[in-house]
Amino acid sequence: MIIFISNVQRMLRKKWNLIPMLVFPAALILLVMWPNMEGTRILRVGVVDHDATPLTQNLMDVLQEKAHVQKIRDTDIQVKLTEDLFDYVIVIDRGFTGKLIKNENPMIKGYRIQEANTSAPVRIGIESFINAARNIAKVSEGDSDKFYRGMKDYQNGSFAMAYQTIEDGTRRKRNTVFVMGFLVLGMLFFSSIAATLVLEDKQNNTFYRLFYSPLSLKSYMFQHILSLLLLSLLQIGAIFAIMLLVFKADFGPSVFNIFAVFAVFSLVSVSFGLAISSASKNKRQASVVSSLLVTPICMLGGCFWPREIMPDIMIKIADFVPTTWILKAVEKIILGSSLRGATMEILILFLFALIFFLVGTWRRVDLEKL
Amino acid sequence: MTVRITNLVKRYNELLAVDHLTLNIDQGEIFGLLGPNGAGKTSVINAIMGLIGIDGGEIKIFDKSLNDFEREIKKSIGIVPQDIAVFEDLTAYENLAFFGKLYQLRGDLLKKRVEEALHFTGLWERRKEFPKKYSGGMKRRLNIACALVHQPKLIIMDEPTVGIDPQSRKHIIESVKTLNQKGSTIIYTSHYMEEVEELCTRIAIMDHGRIIALGTKEELTSLIGLEEKVVLGLASVNYTLVDKIKKVAGVKDCVVTDHQVTVISERDKGNLGRIIDCVSDSESEVLSIHMEKPTLEGVFLTLTGRSLRD
Numbered sequence: 001m002i003i004f005i006s007n008v009q010r011m012l013r014k015k016w017n018l019i020p021m022l023v024f025p026a027a028l029i030l031l032v033m034w035p036n037m038e039g040t041r042i043l044r045v046g047v048v049d050h051d052a053t054p055l056t057q058n059l060m061d062v063l064q065e066k067a068h069v070q071k072i073r074d075t076d077i078q079v080k081l082t083e084d085l086f087d088y089v090i091v092i093d094r095g096f097t098g099k100l101i102k103n104e105n106p107m108i109k110g111y112r113i114q115e116a117n118t119s120a121p122v123r124i125g126i127e128s129f130i131n132a133a134r135n136i137a138k139v140s141e142g143d144s145d146k147f148y149r150g151m152k153d154y155q156n157g158s159f160a161m162a163y164q165t166i167e168d169g170t171r172r173k174r175n176t177v178f179v180m181g182f183l184v185l186g187m188l189f190f191s192s193i194a195a196t197l198v199l200e201d202k203q204n205n206t207f208y209r210l211f212y213s214p215l216s217l218k219s220y221m222f223q224h225i226l227s228l229l230l231l232s233l234l235q236i237g238a239i240f241a242i243m244l245l246v247f248k249a250d251f252g253p254s255v256f257n258i259f260a261v262f263a264v265f266s267l268v269s270v271s272f273g274l275a276i277s278s279a280s281k282n283k284r285q286a287s288v289v290s291s292l293l294v295t296p297i298c299m300l301g302g303c304f305w306p307r308e309i310m311p312d313i314m315i316k317i318a319d320f321v322p323t324t325w326i327l328k329a330v331e332k333i334i335l336g337s338s339l340r341g342a343t344m345e346i347l348i349l350f351l352f353a354l355i356f357f358l359v360g361t362w363r364r365v366d367l368e369k370l
Numbered sequence: 371m372t373v374r375i376t377n378l379v380k381r382y383n384e385l386l387a388v389d390h391l392t393l394n395i396d397q398g399e400i401f402g403l404l405g406p407n408g409a410g411k412t413s414v415i416n417a418i419m420g421l422i423g424i425d426g427g428e429i430k431i432f433d434k435s436l437n438d439f440e441r442e443i444k445k446s447i448g449i450v451p452q453d454i455a456v457f458e459d460l461t462a463y464e465n466l467a468f469f470g471k472l473y474q475l476r477g478d479l480l481k482k483r484v485e486e487a488l489h490f491t492g493l494w495e496r497r498k499e500f501p502k503k504y505s506g507g508m509k510r511r512l513n514i515a516c517a518l519v520h521q522p523k524l525i526i527m528d529e530p531t532v533g534i535d536p537q538s539r540k541h542i543i544e545s546v547k548t549l550n551q552k553g554s555t556i557i558y559t560s561h562y563m564e565e566v567e568e569l570c571t572r573i574a575i576m577d578h579g580r581i582i583a584l585g586t587k588e589e590l591t592s593l594i595g596l597e598e599k600v601v602l603g604l605a606s607v608n609y610t611l612v613d614k615i616k617k618v619a620g621v622k623d624c625v626v627t628d629h630q631v632t633v634i635s636e637r638d639k640g641n642l643g644r645i646i647d648c649v650s651d652s653e654s655e656v657l658s659i660h661m662e663k664p665t666l667e668g669v670f671l672t673l674t675g676r677s678l679r680d
């Protein structure tokens with residue numbers, strides 16, 4: 001595995017490679033996410049619970065996951081809000097639970113000081129909780145035992161899902177989807193630059209020298225591709241880490257699934273890089289070709305703006321670039337779909353990887369050019 | 371037999387680069403492959419290593435065919451390519467370690483071999499530098515070192531001294547001798563006569579893909595005659611001097627023109643000293659001496675009607 005190891009080392013050693021690999025996508029992400037950083041502050045929610053039933057307790061537990069929740073008294077609402085001790089206060093009237101079980105439509109009152117968006121996640125959380133409770137109440141036909149059993153199941157099982165897929169308030173997730181476009185861009189750039197290592201080695205003759213040794217061309221290519229894949233995964237990992245740790249980005253229900261689709265996309269970007277390198281005579285040509293291709297591919301695929309704002313014809317054309325499919329998959333998964341839900345997109349990505357790979361390895365490496 | 375090439379043919383499209391070449395190289399030889407640009411030297415080497423397809427003939431290395439024992443054979447060969455091939459983004463040390471690992475050296479043995487190769491090529495002091503900072507001669511030496519880490523039985527050097535200063539050249543020549551003394555068989559291609567003459571036990575002269583002469587240096591030079599010529603520039607000339615010179619052992623003829631005396635002598639008689647004694651005996655003075663020994667250059671010129679270097 002000497003080629004694999006030394007190629008990884010050599011590519012990491014080139015400081016310039018860090019620009020497309022990390023600096024460039026991270027800078028773009030910073031640009032977009034910085035203004036939204038404030039939204040990451042933990043919300044403080046005050047609860048006036050006149051009802052005090054297991055259901056209202058449940059609700060508070062659920063809210064606790066998203067916000068800092070504290071019980072307060074009725075009379076304090078005004079003061080606590082104006083003193084900015086709470087972002088949002090809810091009041092649960094006596095008999096709320098009873099009405100709900102009887103299939104009536106009790107309301108929870110909410111107070112907030114300004115027309116700030118910050119409380120949106122809490123409001124949506126409450127809404128979805130109550131919606132679910134209502135649905136369960138309908139099925140329970142007024143039987144409170146049945147109702148609470150239903151609630152329990154709901155919370156143990158599908159709750160997380162239901163919570164995540166609420167239509168609204170997904171601004172932060174949309175943000176994440178949006179900046180993922182920059183990672184896609186960075187991956188294509190980086191892979192196509194990293195793959196030129198072979199061209200560099202051809203220029204300084206070392207490539208040919210390798211095959212005086214017992215190394216075979218097959219083994220060389222295998223290790224070279226492996227090194228590119230590893231670097232691509234490192235790139236994804238690093239950008240994910242930055243987004244999670246620095247920007248507290250919301251990756252939806254499963255960061256792992258998002259990583260998985262990006263891992264599939266790394267196959268695409270690496271074979272894309274290989275294809276460019278094999279079609280180019282030298283490093284300079286390869287970098288010109290890659291910038292000429294990567295930018296429009298990313299524009300079409302919606303890395304810089306939502307695909308939907310483009311003319312219909314462009315949206316049709318966009319189906320023929322891989323960036324469209326990675327972003328579609330990412331969007332689906334961040335907004336709550338499972339990997340299976342993005343099967344089609346993932347298969348199409350594999351197809352692109354295969355096509356690029358064939359293009360990249362079609363031209364036999366010409367050892368006669370010694 | 372270390373290398374046995376029989377009727378090798380290599381074409382590049384229309385061009386016949388190697389033309390039914392037959393060559394045997396024994397273990398322990400320093401074998402010189404001499405020829406002008408485009409003679410086909412590098413093509414022969416690449417054919418030996420299986421890097422180019424061949425259009426005819428058979429090649430055996432260590433009495434085995436490359437097709438069947440590729441890994442095994444390649445492990446015992448070190449190649450110094452004609453064009454410098456080292457990684458610019460690795461230090462000298464890292465370059466050697468890389469090539470060592472390519473030949474399956476690991477751990478302490480690798481370290482030891484890398485150090486040996488660096489000392490051997492005089493690069494130890496500057497092992498931490500990148501080749502970019504090296505002079506042409508140092509790069510050449512690094513290029514050589516990379517072929518030596520794994521201490522191959524057979525070392526093939528393709529014009530290892532092109533374009534370097536005399537000092538580095540001398541260093542390289544000495545290294546080749548040492549390597550040979552340590553037991554390696556060496557194939558050395560060059561279009562520098564002097565190197566090949568000094569180094570090689572046997573020499574093949576190649577032109578247009580064919581071997582036009584093969585033998586030891588003496589055998590080759592004897593092809594173009596057995597005489598050497600000394601031209602003396604003298605302060606004054608008299609005929610008794612000419613008679614005296616003619617009586618010196620080995621001298622076959624002596625001709626006077628103006629202040630010049632041209633002495634034709636049998637080869638390698640070592641009689642120059644006595645000829646000069648004659649001059650001082652007759653109270654003349656030697657102003658210049660010019661010796662013409664038969665050289666490989668002359669051999670090449672005689673055989674092809676062209677000079678070796680353009």
Ligand SMILES: Nc1ncnc2c1ncn2[C@@H]1O[C@H](COP(=O)(O)OP(=O)(O)OP(=O)(O)O)[C@@H](O)[C@H]1O
Nearest residue numbers: 368369370382387406407408409410411412413414
């Ligand atoms: N890859 C190639 N494609 C086409 N022709 C080639 C190729 N390699 C070598 N040749 C031709 O084959 C002939 C022999 O070349 P080769 O490199 O073997 O000569 P050489 O003796 O090594 O010359 P030099 O001293 O310049 O290195 C030359 O005429 C050269 O132009």
Ligand SMILES: [Mg+2]
Nearest residue numbers: 411412452528
């Ligand atoms: Mg050559």
